[in-house]
Amino acid sequence: MDIRELQEKVIRFRDQRDWGKYHNPKDLAISLSLEAGELLEIFQWKTQDEVEFIKSDAEQRQRVKEELGDILIYALTMAHEFGFNPSEIILEKVKINEKKYPVDKAKGKADKYTAY
Helix, strand or coil, rough: HHHHHHHHHHHHHHHHCCCCCHHHHHHHHHHHHHHHHHHHHHHHCHHHHHHHHHHHCCCHHHHHHHHHHHHHHHHHHHHHHHHCCCHHHHHHHHHHHHHHHCCCHHCHHHHHHHHC
């Protein structure tokens, strides 16, 4: 299933439940942020060893997977509300980032592009 078909499936699920009335851009942005916060909560105060455990423990992996699912669903829904093709959004952003972070300056560094 490609990303566009996935987006359509998400919207069908939403529309079958008459939830579209709640999915205005403001509330979708809030929901994205809240779900990202729930993902962050899984990692809050964890050492690198504890993070490695999360990556290998089935229950913890499931928690991460569910939060990522929520984030992706809201992101696909937001893209739909604006009429954006998710593939195009990602490809355009990668192209922008390629210019901001050229390999010769950014490789192996975590600096923001303004530092170059």
